[in-house]
Amino acid sequence: xxxxxxxxxxxxxxxxxxxxxxxxxxxxxxxxxxxxxxxxxxxxxxxxxxxxxxxxxxxxxxxxxxxxxxxxxxxxxxxxxxxxxxxxxxxxxxxxxxxxxxxxxxxxxxxxxxxxxxxxxxxxxxxxxxxxxxxxxxxxxxxxxxxxxxxxxxxxxxxxxxxxxxxxxxxxxxxxxxxxxxxxxxxxxxxxxxxxxxxxxxxxxxxxxxxxxxxxxxxxxxxxxxxxxxxxxxxxxxxxxxxxxxxxxxxxxxxxxxxxxxxxxxxxxxxxxxxxxxxxxxxxxxxxxxxxxxxxxxxxxxxxxxxxxxxxxxxxxxxxxxxxxxxxxxxxxxxxxxxxxxxxxxxxxxxxxxxxxxxxxx
Amino acid sequence: xxxxxxxxxxxxxxxxxxxxxxxxxxxxxxxxxxxxxxxxxxxxxxxxxxxxxxxxxxxxxxxxxxxxxxxxxxxxxxxxxxxxxxxxxxxxxxxxxxxxxxxxxxxxxxxxxxxxxxxxxxxxxxxxxxxxxxxxxxxxxxxxxxxxxxx
Amino acid sequence: xxxxxxxxxxxxxxxxxxxxxxxxxxxxxxxxxxxxxxxxxxxxxxxxxxxxxxxxxxxxxxxxxxxxxxxxxxxxxxxxxxxxxxxxxxxxxxxxxxxxxxxxxxxxxxxxxxxxxxxxxxxxxxx
Numbered sequence: 190x191x192x193x194x195x196x197x198x199x200x201x202x203x204x205x206x207x208x209x210x211x212x213x214x215x216x217x218x219x220x221x222x223x224x225x226x227x228x229x230x231x232x233x234x235x236x237x238x239x240x241x242x243x244x245x246x247x248x249x250x251x252x253x254x255x256x257x258x259x260x261x262x263x264x265x266x267x268x269x270x271x272x273x274x275x276x277x278x279x280x281x282x283x284x285x286x287x288x289x290x291x292x293x294x295x296x297x298x299x300x301x302x303x304x305x306x307x308x309x310x311x312x313x314x315x316x317x318x319x320x321x322x323x324x325x326x327x328x329x330x331x332x333x334x335x336x337x338x339x340x341x342x343x344x345x346x347x348x349x350x351x352x353x354x355x356x357x358x359x360x361x362x363x364x365x366x367x368x369x370x371x372x373x374x375x376x377x378x379x380x381x382x383x384x385x386x387x388x389x390x391x392x393x394x395x396x397x398x399x400x401x402x403x404x405x406x407x408x409x410x411x412x413x414x415x416x417x418x419x420x421x422x423x424x425x426x427x428x429x430x431x432x433x434x435x436x437x438x439x440x441x442x443x444x445x446x447x448x449x450x451x452x453x454x455x456x457x458x459x460x461x462x463x464x465x466x467x468x469x470x471x472x473x474x475x476x477x478x479x480x481x482x483x484x485x486x487x488x489x490x491x492x493x494x495x496x497x498x499x500x501x502x503x504x505x506x507x508x509x510x511x512x513x514x515x516x517x518x519x520x521x522x523x524x525x526x527x528x529x530x531x532x533x534x535x536x537x538x539x540x541x542x543x544x545x546x547x548x549x550x551x
Numbered sequence: 552x553x554x555x556x557x558x559x560x561x562x563x564x565x566x567x568x569x570x571x572x573x574x575x576x577x578x579x580x581x582x583x584x585x586x587x588x589x590x591x592x593x594x595x596x597x598x599x600x601x602x603x604x605x606x607x608x609x610x611x612x613x614x615x616x617x618x619x620x621x622x623x624x625x626x627x628x629x630x631x632x633x634x635x636x637x638x639x640x641x642x643x644x645x646x647x648x649x650x651x652x653x654x655x656x657x658x659x660x661x662x663x664x665x666x667x668x669x670x671x672x673x674x675x676x677x678x679x680x681x682x683x684x685x686x687x688x689x690x691x692x693x694x695x696x697x698x699x700x701x702x
Numbered sequence: 703x704x705x706x707x708x709x710x711x712x713x714x715x716x717x718x719x720x721x722x723x724x725x726x727x728x729x730x731x732x733x734x735x736x737x738x739x740x741x742x743x744x745x746x747x748x749x750x751x752x753x754x755x756x757x758x759x760x761x762x763x764x765x766x767x768x769x770x771x772x773x774x775x776x777x778x779x780x781x782x783x784x785x786x787x788x789x790x791x792x793x794x795x796x797x798x799x800x801x802x803x804x805x806x807x808x809x810x811x812x813x814x815x816x817x818x819x820x821x822x823x824x825x826x827x828x829x
Contacts, residue, residue, distance in 0.1 A: 202620075203628065205603045208581050209573050210621075227753035230620040230714040232575050237721060238655035254650050257579025257676065301582060320589040327586075338579040338676050400768060401787060403760035496723065509723040511760065519757035547578040549756060619714060657717065 198532060202231050206309045206536045209546040213522065215535055222535060225526040227518065233550040237508055245271055245345075245477055245503045252495075253339050255510060256548040258301060260339050261294035261330075262488040268343045270484035270495045271503075275345065277475035281467045283347040284425045286333070289462050290342050292455040293330045296367070297323055298489035299407075299448040299455075302543040306445050307378075309540045310387045315377055322370045329360050347472035357463050368456050375449045388442035392525040392538035395439060402520035405513045406491025407451065408542050411436050411443035419487040429461050441541040448543075477503035488513050490543050512548035556699060563609075563694045565598035569686065570608035570632070571641075574625055575651075575658055576615030579676040580642040584612060586679045597687055605631045609694070610686055611638045613668070616648040616660035629666040635697045638662075639685055640671045649675060669693060715747050718755045727759045731788065734780065737824050745827055749790070761787050775804050778816045779823065795826050 198217055202210035210231035216223045236255055240248045252267040253260040265287060272279065279287075300323040307316035327337050333352055334340040342348055352360075378384055394404075399412040409417045410433065418433040420426040434450050436443040483496040491513030498507040521542035526535050571584050587594040588601060602608060605628050617625065629638065640662055643649035648660030662668060670689040672681055719728060728746070732739040746755070754761075765787035769780070776782070781800050784790045803819035 202624070203570075203572060203603065203605065208585065209578055226751040228711065229752040229756070230711065231618060232573070232578075232615075233618055233620075233657055233714060233717065234575055234616065234651045235655060235657035235717070236651070238657070239651065239653045241655065251650055254577040254579070254675075257577040258582055260577070260579065301585075304585075317588070317590055320586065321591055324586065324589050324591045337678070338583065339577075401761075401764060402757065403764045507722055509721060511723065515756045516760050519753045519761075522751075522753050545578065547576070549753075620709065623709075 200535065206540060208305065211546045213539065215532065217532065220531040222526055222529040225522045227522045229550050232546045236551045237510060240505055240508045243505060245505060248505045250341060253341060255551055256545055257338050258298050258545060259294060259488045259490065261290050261342065262486060262493060264341060264343050265291055266484060266486040266493050266495050268345055269486065270482055270497050271345050271477055273482050273484055274480035274499055275475055275478040277346045278473060280347060280470050280473050282469045283471045285462045285466050286348045286352055286471065287343055288425050289459050290333055292459050293326055295489045296452050296455045297326045297330065299452050300326065303445055303448055305540050306537065309537045312384060315374060318374055322367055325363055325367050329363050332356050332360060345477060346475045351471050361460065361463060364456050364459060368453065371452055378445065378449065387537065390440050391534050392441045392529065392541060393439050394520065394524050398524040399520065402524060403516045404520045405516055407444055407447040408517045409491065410434060411447045412439040413437040419485055419492055429458055441538060444541045490514055490517060490545060510551055514545040514548040517542045518544045518549050556696060560695050564691060567599045567610055567686065567690050568608045569599055569601045569610045569612060570603050570605050571612040571614060572628060574613060574615040574621040575618035576642060576644045580614045583676045583679050584641065584682060587683055592679050592683060594683060599686060608632050609636060610690060611636065612641050613638055613645050613662050614641045616644040616651045616658035617662060617665060618658055622659065625665045635694055637669045637689055637693045638666055639689060640668045641682060642677060643673055643675045646671050646673060712747060715752055715755055718752065719743065723759045727762045731762065735824060735827065736820060741828060775807065776800060779803065779819050790827050799823060
């Protein structure tokens, strides 16, 4: 890109605030940031290239390892895309169990994102509270799927494990604890005067900018973009009566608050799922066939699209993954960070958009 | 053993500074390292501080198979860490490349090609307790009587 | 002076563009501008940063839906599309091309004026 001024402040690739390596070069005039440039390539593993020509049984595990934080939804979208290609129907109990696993993963991811934000603005107390709450959520994910991070819970035509009644009871008790704790953390965040000073009105992104860069997920919802939650179109979520959360401020505070509110929504969804969990088998049958489709689902960070082409043996011939972080990081670097009033705001603004570099580069 | 060495041993056993670097993984191991910070595991009760600053680190946790950008930079980071130092590989990726070490990949594992690795924690990803255990068992081996072991 | 972290990024940027969807997008942009794919690829590798390259596809998609509604000349030239959605040109250059093309449509036939306008856009992109 063309340089407008000489002073260029690089942040990264190793930075105390960032979990993953990325490099941002900020061109500044004094403290004011004029423009920012993102340098990637630190996490490019070429996973789409590895996936090509492999059977779906292998691609399923590779899809999970696109991103460790939101691995459940990567699994779910890939499997549902394969089901759409091969006309496999899922038993109702399995569909509900998928929602439970997905919402637990979403809660873990949102709490982690808010932890990172609080850690970045140096509110370490709240950050540690949140991280501890996240452990309880991960316990429940482990109770359901048997693993904390890479779960491989879903398979075409169903899920691997059933939710036992005693586990469901334990999960409800844990969820009550999580809800109580999250209410307290949300109150701390919402009413803290110093947090408001560091968050409100900083990193503003207007609705037009959000639409132009195709932002998705909490980042778009905080800027007031309506109808951008793909859970509204998912049949199981529709049956559960899902509604979207939208805020209009478009600053760091709104983005973090949207995530806090979505955690409560996820808790409600899981409760509703456990209450109305239908009986029946958790695995149907079916064969993976040849076909081509583009399927999208709502990841914790936004819209996740898998474009897949398979052959008769269920091998993946061609695959293109569009992760939510691709759009969010780009919008963050070119719309939010631009005109930030100080360099100190760059890190917190960047973290507030919940960047996942592993997703972004695959 | 001199008194000075004894004092150094005591101090070093309770102040281990950790820095972690992700050289291309799925960031599942990243967040498991972060989970060690949580009050449940409470990494700081053992005197371990996670800084993510190589210049004041003692232990470097390496996560991930090596991507093109890190091929030259990983060694630079290793050089910046003051002696005594130790590198621990977290997860399968730095050991073998895990699922990324296939045809068509852009990565070039293992990490041992670039920096010396003292300990490995296999798993995809390993649990936070395992990571904690690895740091606690490898640090005394390297740091105890460091000056006396020097030729 | 040795730059510590600066590195030649062209190979890595090119790797991003080799993905199926990105390849299709570059093809579509080249067709819209009426220029060679290789030339366009070289230009965007030079001008865009890596994050923008990753996002090229969704920006192009949103540009198709939301850019330049109403004005016929702007729609044909892709005024907003190539400045705000996909920043191949800066706004001032595009504004000059747009106003001159609008003036030309008064004197010569519409298609011819648009063709000349597009020619100027191609020159500006390659410069």
